[in-house]
Amino acid sequence: MSSAAPRVGFFVTCLVDLMRPSVGFAAVKLLEEAGCQVEVPAEQTCCGQPAYNSGDRADAIALAKQVIAAFEGFDYVVLPSGSCAGMIREHYPRLFAGDAAWEGRARKLAERTHELTAFLVDVLGVTGVTAKLAATVTYHDACSGLREMGVKTQPRRLLASVDGLTLKESAMAETCCGFGGTFCIKYPEISERMVDTKADDLIATGADMVLAGDMGCLLNIAGRLKRKGSAMQARHVAEVLAGSLDAPAIGEPGRTS
Amino acid sequence: MDATSHRFRDNARHALANGRLKESLASFTKTFPEKRQKVIDRLPEFDALRDEGVRIKNHVLANLDFYLERFEAKATAAGAQIHWCRDAAEARETVLSICRAAGARTVTKSKSMIGEEIAINEFLESNGVRPVETDLGEYIIQVRGESPSHILVPAIHLKGPDIAQTFREKHTALPPGRALDEPEAILREARTVLRGEFLAADVGLTGANMLVAETGSIVVVTNEGNADLVMSLPKVHVAVASLEKVVPTLEDAATILRLLARSATGQDITAYTTFATGPKRPGDPDGPDEFHIVLLDNGRTAMLGGEFRDMLRCIRCGACLNHCPVYAGIGGHAYGWVYSGPMGSVLTPSLLGAHQADDLPNASTFCGKCEQVCPMRIPLPTMMRHLRERQFTTGGPAAKGRGALKVWAFFARRPALYRRATALAIGALAFLGGGRGRFRRLPLTSAWTGPRDLPAPQGRTFQALWAERRRRKP
Numbered sequence: 001m002s003s004a005a006p007r008v009g010f011f012v013t014c015l016v017d018l019m020r021p022s023v024g025f026a027a028v029k030l031l032e033e034a035g036c037q038v039e040v041p042a043e044q045t046c047c048g049q050p051a052y053n054s055g056d057r058a059d060a061i062a063l064a065k066q067v068i069a070a071f072e073g074f075d076y077v078v079l080p081s082g083s084c085a086g087m088i089r090e091h092y093p094r095l096f097a098g099d100a101a102w103e104g105r106a107r108k109l110a111e112r113t114h115e116l117t118a119f120l121v122d123v124l125g126v127t128g129v130t131a132k133l134a135a136t137v138t139y140h141d142a143c144s145g146l147r148e149m150g151v152k153t154q155p156r157r158l159l160a161s162v163d164g165l166t167l168k169e170s171a172m173a174e175t176c177c178g179f180g181g182t183f184c185i186k187y188p189e190i191s192e193r194m195v196d197t198k199a200d201d202l203i204a205t206g207a208d209m210v211l212a213g214d215m216g217c218l219l220n221i222a223g224r225l226k227r228k229g230s231a232m233q234a235r236h237v238a239e240v241l242a243g244s245l246d247a248p249a250i251g252e253p254g255r256t257s
Numbered sequence: 258m259d260a261t262s263h264r265f266r267d268n269a270r271h272a273l274a275n276g277r278l279k280e281s282l283a284s285f286t287k288t289f290p291e292k293r294q295k296v297i298d299r300l301p302e303f304d305a306l307r308d309e310g311v312r313i314k315n316h317v318l319a320n321l322d323f324y325l326e327r328f329e330a331k332a333t334a335a336g337a338q339i340h341w342c343r344d345a346a347e348a349r350e351t352v353l354s355i356c357r358a359a360g361a362r363t364v365t366k367s368k369s370m371i372g373e374e375i376a377i378n379e380f381l382e383s384n385g386v387r388p389v390e391t392d393l394g395e396y397i398i399q400v401r402g403e404s405p406s407h408i409l410v411p412a413i414h415l416k417g418p419d420i421a422q423t424f425r426e427k428h429t430a431l432p433p434g435r436a437l438d439e440p441e442a443i444l445r446e447a448r449t450v451l452r453g454e455f456l457a458a459d460v461g462l463t464g465a466n467m468l469v470a471e472t473g474s475i476v477v478v479t480n481e482g483n484a485d486l487v488m489s490l491p492k493v494h495v496a497v498a499s500l501e502k503v504v505p506t507l508e509d510a511a512t513i514l515r516l517l518a519r520s521a522t523g524q525d526i527t528a529y530t531t532f533a534t535g536p537k538r539p540g541d542p543d544g545p546d547e548f549h550i551v552l553l554d555n556g557r558t559a560m561l562g563g564e565f566r567d568m569l570r571c572i573r574c575g576a577c578l579n580h581c582p583v584y585a586g587i588g589g590h591a592y593g594w595v596y597s598g599p600m601g602s603v604l605t606p607s608l609l610g611a612h613q614a615d616d617l618p619n620a621s622t623f624c625g626k627c628e629q630v631c632p633m634r635i636p637l638p639t640m641m642r643h644l645r646e647r648q649f650t651t652g653g654p655a656a657k658g659r660g661a662l663k664v665w666a667f668f669a670r671r672p673a674l675y676r677r678a679t680a681l682a683i684g685a686l687a688f689l690g691g692g693r694g695r696f697r698r699l700p701l702t703s704a705w706t707g708p709r710d711l712p713a714p715q716g717r718t719f720q721a722l723w724a725e726r727r728r729r730k731p
Contacts, residue, residue, distance in 0.1 A: 012719045012720070012723075014669075016719060017679070017718050017719040017720055018679055018683050018714055018718055019683075019712065019714045019715070020714070020715055021715055021717060021718060021719035021722050022715060024719040024723070025719070025722070040719075040720075040723050042672065042673075042676070042720070042724075043672045044672065045668070045669040045670075045672050045675045046669045048669075050662065050665070051662060051666055052642070053623060053642065053645070054645060054649065054655055054658070054659075054662055055642065055644075055645030055646040055647070055648055055649030055650075055655040055656075056646075056649050056659070056662055056666070057646055057649075059662070059663070059666035059669075059670070062666070062670055063666070063669055063670060066670065066672070143622070143623070143624035143625055143626070144623075144625070147624075147625040147626070147628075147629055148625065174626075175582055175626075176582045176622050176624035176626070178582065178622060179622065180621070180622025180623060180624070181622075181623075182658065183619075183620070183621070183622045183623075184704075184705065185704035185705055186619060186620075186654065186657070186658070186704075187266075187269070187619075187620050188704045188705075188707050188708055189269060189270055189273050189708075190269055190273070190583055190586050190587060190620060191708065192707070192708030192709070193273055193586040193587075194582050194583070194586055194622075195708065195709060196708070197582075197585075197586075219711075219712050220709065222695075222710075222712050223695070223705070223709030223710040223711060223712060224708065224709040224710075226695055226709075226710040226712075227697075227708065227709050227710050247715060248694055250712045251694050251695040251710055251712035251713070252694045252695075253692055253693050253694040253695075254692060254694060
């Protein structure tokens with residue numbers, strides 16, 4: 001690779017694209033500040049995980065091909081989601097196993113694909129950020145990021161450099177929140193129990209705010225916290241790290257754009 | 258037991274409404290993972306041990322016929338009688354005919370998931386033979402007429418007062434005013450009752466945690482020592498084991514034992530680990546006169562050639578149940594059959610057949626915790642996904658919502674159209690949100706908004722905003 005700024009293909013992910021673009025801009029800011037040249041291919045929609053996990057291989061494969069074609073020209077592919085990053089890195093190569101035309105392309109893309117905070121710390125060697133936030137926060141480890149992408153210490157390392165911020169760990173930080181993609185609407189009662197357990201565990205920390213690296217979990221957790229009448233705010237970790245806190249927290253009133 | 262896996266949704270709802278179950282599960286799913294972690298932290302080579310366990314099991318599965326025949330030869334040479342059974346019905350008939358030949362009226366049993374799988378208790382009972390469970394948890398659920406809610410801790414859904422009440426109702430010969438508040442008192446009472454049964458039994462029935470091909474031995478582990486009395490006091494011992502329990506050597510058995518108790522109960526080793534080889538020999542102080550080993554297929558060889566082969570590495574430690582957040586919510590009975598949690602969600606559809614347990618592999622968030630803790634590194638989420646893929650073509654819960662998924666995929670596969678359509682839809686949704694930031698309810702989203710608010714979108718898509726930014730500063 002050349003010594004010039006690394007060219008990063010930013011995959012915004014469908015949930016950030018549709019629900020919370022402020023997370024996307026926060027992520028781009030972090031990447032640009034770390035010296036990356038960031039591009040956002042227009043031909044991106046979804047990584048295909050909803051189809052893949054519903055047993056719909058045909059659509060999963062079609063969407064994976066679309067992603068590979070859109071992103072294979074970059075030095076790196078970075079996503080503000082451990083789940084979608086895990087889909088590309090762990091599951092694309094499996095989807096194309098034995099497919100001579102696509103398996104190699106899928107593997108090459110997989111090797112260059114990273115979750116945002118892991119990319120900043122592990123690949124770029126970022127050790128801190130310049131953001132400020134006078135608050136006590138707690139961090140929820142989203143399952144795929146944690147178990148497929150090894151995201152655990154990286155966001156915490158960066159958060160430790162945020163001026164004024166205190167991190168208070170919850171007892172069940174690594175326990176699933178019950179989102180699970182379509183799981184939460186296919187089995188709403190079970191999902192409710194899981195997210196309720198999660199919300200109670202987060203509230204028990206006494207933190208002002210819960211952070212995580214995946215919008216799916218955050219929508220689920222924020223929605224339950226609000227339903228329970230909790231004042232705890234929920235944000236994507238990128239917003240705090242980038243100091244992009246203009247938009248109201250997830251599910252809070254106020255207009256953004 | 259009659260499988261109710263096809264009624265999973267109702268079962269789960271029922272379980273979620275049970276406050277006492279919630280308490281039991283909350284404490285159990287906290288303490289067991291903690292105990293496991295503690296004991297593993299003391300064993301730096303645990304992951305290497307897992308790799309070795311996987312290697313042993315994969316080797317056995319690739320050479321299953323060889324090791325089973327060797328086991329048969331060695332066990333027969335030691336004086337055991339081997340019975341090959343294709344399915345549950347054959348196994349039941351075999352056990353019954355051994356009981357009849359022995360003139361058995363009472364059969365003591367140690368805890369056996371294969372016994373549950375072939376529903377041996379109901380069968381013996383309806384044929385005039387009285388089975389008595391001797392594991393404390395199994396005994397409790399047997400007298401309550403229930404089924405195990407965990408493959409290891411069968412009565413985990415109950416609390417002390419439930420058990421005390423059951424004992425008062427069933428043990429009517431004992432003084433009604435006796436104290437049963439302490440777990441020790443419950444244990445003492447079960448012991449007193451069971452002591453007589455151990456001595457009266459004509460046949461002892463066990464499962465087997467492993468079959469050792471090298472020596473023809475069966476391995477049985479317990480924490481209560483009850484299996485040892487079941488195996489050695491009656492004249493006849495019958496062990497029922499499924500085919501994949503065979504391991505090549507004693508050394509291999511030792512490796513798997515080191516994984517089993519740590520993963521299961523957070524112990525270095527179970528309190529009792531018994532190797533039984535053949536019946537009593539001349540001069541032996543104790544042991545059965547006859548030793549029968551029932552080798553049961555019941556669907557295993559069908560799994561051997563397909564995508565569920567890895568599941569046959571399972572050593573029934575229960576770690577995947579103990580760590581599963583879905584199991585922690587609904588408990589074992591909701592799964593509707595013998596095996597529950599993630600391992601049950603793979604095994605039950607494979608063993609009961611298509612459309613008998615379709616919800617099970619769908620009722621997972623794929624959080625991956627089960628695979629992370631499985632000592633045999635079984636890719637449980639991957640196998641659940643295979644089951645969903647089957648359903649997507651043949652019908653089942655995975656195929657429900659197929660229409661919506663197809664519509665979504667239609668747009669997602671056309672990026673330009675997708676950008677326009679999502680920009681419109683998101684703008685409309687944000688408008689409906691009216692700056693309140695979230696919806697308490699919204700048409701067509703009740704599954705989401707039942708338990709939680711729906712955060713409103715910010716209003717514009719990232720793609721649209723990015724395109725604008727690019728136009729401003731190219």
